[in-house]
Amino acid sequence: MTRVDLKLRPAARHPVCVGVGFVAADIVEGRTEEFVAAGGSCGNVMAILAWLGWKSYPVARLGKDWAAGVIRKEFEVIGLERAFLSDEKAVQTAIVIQRFVEDKEGKRVHRFSLACPECGGWLPRFRASTLQQASEVTQSTIVPKVFYMDRCSPAALKLAAWARQNGALVVFEPSSVGDERQFQRAVDLCHILKFSHDRLGHLRDLREAQQPRIIVETLAEEGLRVRWRGHWSDLPAFTLPIFVDGAGAGDWTTAGLVHQLGTGAKVFETLQKPRLLSALRFGQALAAINCGYEGARGAMMAMTRDQLGKRLTTLASLSAEPLANGQETTVYESDIPTRLCATCVSDGRSTASGAKKRTAPR
Numbered sequence: 001m002t003r004v005d006l007k008l009r010p011a012a013r014h015p016v017c018v019g020v021g022f023v024a025a026d027i028v029e030g031r032t033e034e035f036v037a038a039g040g041s042c043g044n045v046m047a048i049l050a051w052l053g054w055k056s057y058p059v060a061r062l063g064k065d066w067a068a069g070v071i072r073k074e075f076e077v078i079g080l081e082r083a084f085l086s087d088e089k090a091v092q093t094a095i096v097i098q099r100f101v102e103d104k105e106g107k108r109v110h111r112f113s114l115a116c117p118e119c120g121g122w123l124p125r126f127r128a129s130t131l132q133q134a135s136e137v138t139q140s141t142i143v144p145k146v147f148y149m150d151r152c153s154p155a156a157l158k159l160a161a162w163a164r165q166n167g168a169l170v171v172f173e174p175s176s177v178g179d180e181r182q183f184q185r186a187v188d189l190c191h192i193l194k195f196s197h198d199r200l201g202h203l204r205d206l207r208e209a210q211q212p213r214i215i216v217e218t219l220a221e222e223g224l225r226v227r228w229r230g231h232w233s234d235l236p237a238f239t240l241p242i243f244v245d246g247a248g249a250g251d252w253t254t255a256g257l258v259h260q261l262g263t264g265a266k267v268f269e270t271l272q273k274p275r276l277l278s279a280l281r282f283g284q285a286l287a288a289i290n291c292g293y294e295g296a297r298g299a300m301m302a303m304t305r306d307q308l309g310k311r312l313t314t315l316a317s318l319s320a321e322p323l324a325n326g327q328e329t330t331v332y333e334s335d336i337p338t339r340l341c342a343t344c345v346s347d348g349r350s351t352a353s354g355a356k357k358r359t360a361p362r
Contacts, residue, residue, distance in 0.1 A: 005278050006282055016055045046080055058075070058081075059133055061086045078300075146170075154182075194257075238315060243292070248298075259282070
C-alpha cells in the first residue's frame with residue numbers, strides 16, 4: 001500500500017510556474033448568497049499554487065471591464081504575478097456563471113452557464129493569448145520549474161516548447177480537442193497529460209499517447225486512474241461526511257500534484273511510483289476538502305493555510321470530522337452587474353446586484 005503523506009509543506013524558495021489558458025470571472029449562485037471569484041482552470045491552478053508559496057505567472061487576455069477588475073484584485077490579494085495579463089480595451093473578459101441543480105439521485109451538482117441571464121445572449125468568451133504575449137514571457141528573465149496549459153493555441157504551444165527546452169515540467173490539462181493538430185502538438189510536448197473521463201474519456205487514443213511520461217484520467221467521485229511506465233493504477237477518491245460543491249476538484253488535484261513534484265523535468269531522474277501516487281493522493285485530499293465549500297476555490301476563502309494543514313492531518317487519520325459550511329469565510333462587497341454581455345452593456349442600462357466577492361485569508 002502506498003504511504004499517504006498529507007502534510008502541507010510550503011513551496012521551498014518560491015519556485016516559478018507559468019500558466020496559459022482559461023482565466024475568467026466566476027459568478028457562483030450559492031445557497032445563501034451570490035458571489036464572484038477569479039476562476040477558469042488556469043486561473044484556479046495558478047491561484048492555488050501562489051497560495052501554497054509558488055511564484056505564479058498566469059498569461060491571459062483581460063479587458064478593461066468589471067470582470068477584469070475582479071480578477072486583478074483577487075490575484076493581487078493572493079499574490080500572483082500579473083506582468084503577463086493584458087489590459088485591452090477591445091477585449092471582453094470571460095465570465096462564467098455557476099449554478100446548482102439536483103441530479104436524478106437528488107444529489108446537488110454544479111452546472112456552468114455561458115449565457116447572459118438578462119437577455120440569453122452569449123457571455124464574453126475565452127480569448128487565446130497572443131504570440132506577442134508569448135514573446136514577452138520568453139524574452140523575460142523568469143525560469144519556470146513548471147509550465148501549465150489548459151487550452152491549445154499558437155502562443156500556448158510556443159510557451160510549452162520554450163518551457164520544456166528550459167527544463168520545466170510541462171502539464172497539459174485539456175477539456176476539449178479543438179484544433180486537432182494543435183492538440184496533438186500539445187500532447188507531444190507535455191510530460192503530464194491530465195483529463196477528465198466526462199470530457200475526453202471517449203478518446204481511447206488519448207490513453208495510449210506515447211510522449212507523456214504520466215497520464216491521469218479523473219473519474220469524478222470514483223477517483224482517478226494514472227498511467228506510469230505503461231501500467232495503470234487506480235486511486236479511489238477520499239470520502240468526506242459533507243459534500244457541497246465539486247467545482248474545482250480537478251484544479252486542486254492538479255495543483256497538489258504540481259506542488260509535490262514541481263522540481264522541473266529533472267524529477268523523472270529519481271521519480272518512483274510510490275512518490276507519484278503519494279503526490280496524487282495529496283492532490284485528491286486537497287480536492288476533497290474543497291468539496292466541502294461552494295466555489296472552485298472555496299477552501300481558500302474559508303481557511304488559512306495553517307487550517308488547511310490541520311484539515312489534511314485529520315483526513316490522513318481517516319477520521320475526518322464534518323466540515324462546517326462557510327467556516328471563517330472572508331468576504332467584502334463587490335457589485336455584480338446584472339447586465340453582463342456585450343448586448344446588454346451596450347444598451348446603457350447596466351445595473352448592479354450588490355452581491356459579494358470572496359477573498360482568501362492569508
